[in-house]
Ligand SMILES: NC(=O)C1=CN([C@@H]2O[C@H](COP(=O)(O)OP(=O)(O)OC[C@H]3O[C@@H](n4cnc5c(N)ncnc54)[C@H](O)[C@@H]3O)[C@@H](O)[C@H]2O)C=CC1
């Protein structure tokens with residue numbers, strides 16, 4: 001099995017490194033536009049293999065898509081990250097052109113690959129890759145929900161004083177400040193979170209989760225990479241091991257939740273065919289209203305992409 005990660009920056013290199021450590025792939029190809037970057041990082045990872053005891057071959061290339069041929073999964077992380085004071089949506093004009101050209105190049109050499117988009121603004125860049133790839137939507141989707149839920153779970157673990165492993169949660173909506181964490185679908189070792197965390201504390205954690213990316217941007221001057229890279233790697237593993245894991249992912253909706261022709265975060269089953277099922281929760285009126293606000297925001301940014309005419313519908 002072979003995976004290509006496009007963009008050998010912070011997120012892409014982390015994703016490749018996590019995948020190499022999992023030791024279930026023959027090869028991970030790292031591709032970047034910047035001469036030497038992917039080659040250097042892939043070589044460094046290969047030299048880590050005897051120490052950390054894995055056999056995954058890591059190969060770095062500069063723009064040489066022929067070396068990515070016949071990839072089973074491609075993770076697209078190429079594009080600018082935001083800086084303090086910016087929103088993810090501010091990245092659209094630069095990143096849309098990058099995501100479009102990368103997707104077209106990938107399609108030439110790996111026409112059957114499943115594509116996982118990471119570049120921001122996430123929901124709209126996933127839409128951009130979908131339009132450029134011209135393949136079924138179950139094979140083009142985005143990573144955000146695993147990361148956003150992980151932040152929520154980590155904050156809850158701190159509050160409760162328990163292991164983050166024991167917190168299960170679902171979060172829906174766009175990858176931005178309108179995302180919708182769902183306390184009704186959050187449990188701690190099987191116990192509803194509302195029995196362990198007071199309402200005001202839970203609300204504060206939800207608010208912190210919504211701006212969790214921005215919190216790190218303000219600390220670092222650029223965006224996060226450890227959790228994002230690991231989250232994308234977890235999706236790759238679920239697909240290639242056909243694990244049928246349930247994760248929140250950015251998926252193309254065709255009527256689910258009353259929404260159509262939009263990429264949005266929803267719970268899905270991930271397996272060898274990519275998104276094998278979209279799970280429809282019975283949301284209450286408040287949750288539906290929050291999801292609708294989030295969907296309206298994503299739709300507005302999708303319209304910006306459509307009007308840019310970078311890639312045609
Ligand atoms: N979906 C999510 O939850 C998350 C998304 N992101 C997004 O992921 C993207 C990457 O973030 P970082 O890795 O931190 O940025 P980075 O700047 O460290 O790396 C980006 C890499 O993309 C490369 N690149 C640019 N144009 C390219 C092209 N045409 N072909 C191949 N490579 C190209 C650059 O040379 C650079 O090495 C950003 O858009 C960021 O906002 C970051 C974290 C979480």
Ligand SMILES: O=C([O-])CC(=O)C(=O)O
Pocket residue numbers: 081082088120147175212213214216217223224228
């Ligand atoms: O905040 C950003 O710009 C990067 C990102 O999407 C995240 O870390 O959630």
